[in-house]
Amino acid sequence: MSDANEAANEPIAVIRTPISLDYHYSAGQSASRFLRAIAQGKLLGQKCPVDGRVYFPSRGACPQHGVTFGDEVVELSDKGTVVTFSIVRVPSENIPLELPYITINVLLDGADTILIHVLDAKLEDVRMGMRVQAVWKPKEEWTTSTANILYFRPIDEPDASYDSYKEHI
Ligand SMILES: [Zn+2]
Incomplete structure (x- = not known):
């Protein structure tokens, strides 16, 4: 049997069908x-x-x-506290960081709900309670989009106490 025939008898495991949907x-x-x-x-x-x-x-x-x-x-404030984090090793569109990168649940100062974003830091440095601040795009590029914030970055402040964010874990 030829290779082509053998391939024809293989079960099909995956079919890729790229689709897109534009909507308002x-x-x-x-x-x-x-x-x-x-x-x-x-x-x-x-x-x-x-x-x-x-x-x-x-x-x-x-x-x-x-x-x-x-x-x-x-x-x-655009400053906040890392509540939890994950290390991501799978590529994703629109993430301006190299793999592997860190996603964070960040509690902005003054907020009671968390925001999910990415953190530009060494993997070994990230920790719960770490103080971070948003890094914005250049002002002339700001639009009505949350993408104005590129990522968060650690700042030189003492870690927040566990009690200050534990209800948001
Ligand atoms: Zn309420």
Whole structure:
């Protein structure tokens, strides 16, 4: 039997079918405010009127209490604390770091919800409680996109105490 015939009898394990889908996303009031602010280099969260927790990014209503947030916003620092992290060894589009890289759950100062981002640091240095700060694209490249923040980077501050972030693990 020829090689071609043998190949024809092999079971097909994988079929690659690249697909793409273009769609328009209506950001809505809350996300629009958040995205317009990030185009100015500002990180806006919103405070729940029931328990005062600050959500970032805000979706305009509290997922726990079901109440809307209104127009009040809280401007957050671009500094935060690493709550948890993972080492990534699989390539991904739009990540400006070399493999392997670090993804972090970061609790921005003043926020009560975590943000998932990437950290530019040595793998052996990352740890829970590490203090980090956003590294932004050059200002002239800012758009209404979270991609304005390229990644986070460690800063020279003492680690945050476990008690300050343990509820976010
Ligand atoms: Zn709430």
